[in-house]
């Protein structure tokens with residue numbers, strides 16, 4: 001009989017096992033893939049951006065479907081208010097030294113695999129059992145004992161932690177298995193949406209595919225409300241737009257589309273250059289073609305796209321420096337509007353928005369309020385963060401809380 005059976009050997013399940021086993025508990029991790037932490041290897045482009053020093057007090061870099069008190073949930077979960085420090089200390093405790101680039105924190109090796117190596121060594125040293133290539137299909141309970149069933153085996157445990165992750169990236173372990181187990185336990189779940197993903201535009205962007213440009217993007221609803229603003233690098237693709245700036249907007253756009261509202265983004269390609277400055281460059285260079293002048297500021301393909309898509313009557317080579325026409329071109333540089341019709345699918349989304357409802361979870365130990373002995377951690381729950389290490393931070397800390405919470409409960413019983 002195990003003290004804890006952890007379903008899912010990702011960041012959250014591993015952090016839970018290490019914490020519990022350090023406190024002397026007898027744990028097993030059941031993982032359906034052929035190795036633990038398959039997703040971790042792929043994080044941060046193989047470098048694993050594990051946390052970030054930029055944590056605001058109200059945790060507004062995280063999203064949730066509809067639970068008004070989710071920032072208070074995160075405040076209680078993060079306890080000491082320094083989640084980045086807690087992650088760095090936890091990694092140090094297993095032998096990983098971190099390295100900062102601006103506020104972004106990585107393992108010093110700049111290799112995700114170094115974290116997985118340390119995780120695996122730690123689990124072995126602590127005597128945590130693992131079963132690989134074993135998918136949990138059912139959880140039953142009998143007289144206060146849980147029976148966790150895979151196709152070929154069953155495991156008895158006093159406590160079960162669902163750390164099954166989300167739907168994103170099937171090839172890295174993403175699946176609906178965790179939601180199915182949660183549903184079978186009658187745990188309330190919210191709707192699921194892809195997040196941290198590219199956006200499919202109504203406009204055909206194939207001609208601009210591959211163009212990257214630093215810019216500022218503002219998301220508008222169909223009622224002209226500003227929903228979100230981000231600055232960063234935009235990448236045009238054959239389906240629309242991508243890049244970290246776009247990933248960070250995708251959660252809020254997904255919410256609009258889910259509510260059957262239209263969603264638009266307005267891109268300012270030159271947020272730091274005024275209309276007057278651009279106009280002066282046009283005026284002083286009227287021996288050049290407008291496309292060439294635009295190319296002083298932006299990529300030539302984008303210049304061509306703007307020229308081709310700026311509707312203006314009767315423009316000829318003779319009147320091309322017409323003031324209204326130039327103003328219209330400059331307007332396009334500052335207000336390039338795209339309609340977003342869809343998010344990319346789960347296989348192209350770094351995280352899943354939605355999941356097990358926070359209102360049924362106790363944030364101090366991730367236990368399910370109404371079902372003693374059942375815990376839910378990580379991406380399977382209804383929290384997702386923007387890019388920058390916030391998702392791993394949440395997965396690891398929620399796992400640590402469950403491991404410690406179960407130890408405290410056993411100790412006091």
Ligand SMILES: Cc1cc2nc3c(=O)[nH]c(=O)nc-3n(C[C@H](O)[C@H](O)[C@H](O)COP(=O)(O)OP(=O)(O)OC[C@H]3O[C@@H](n4cnc5c(N)ncnc54)[C@H](O)[C@@H]3O)c2cc1C
Pocket residue numbers: 007008009010011012013030031032033036037038039040042043044045048049050051134135136137163164165166168169172173174175177178349350351377378379380388389390391392393395
């Ligand atoms: C390409 C990519 C890059 C990313 N980069 C970053 C980054 O740099 N920084 C960051 O903070 N976040 C990043 N993320 C997000 C981050 O990786 C996840 O949010 C985080 O790993 C979630 O951890 P988890 O333990 O909750 O779930 P997971 O890591 O998904 O682990 C869950 C595990 O449970 C297993 N499982 C599921 N159901 C069952 C079952 N029934 N039986 C047995 N096993 C089961 C799965 O196979 C999986 O291994 C990235 C994600 C992707 C896809």
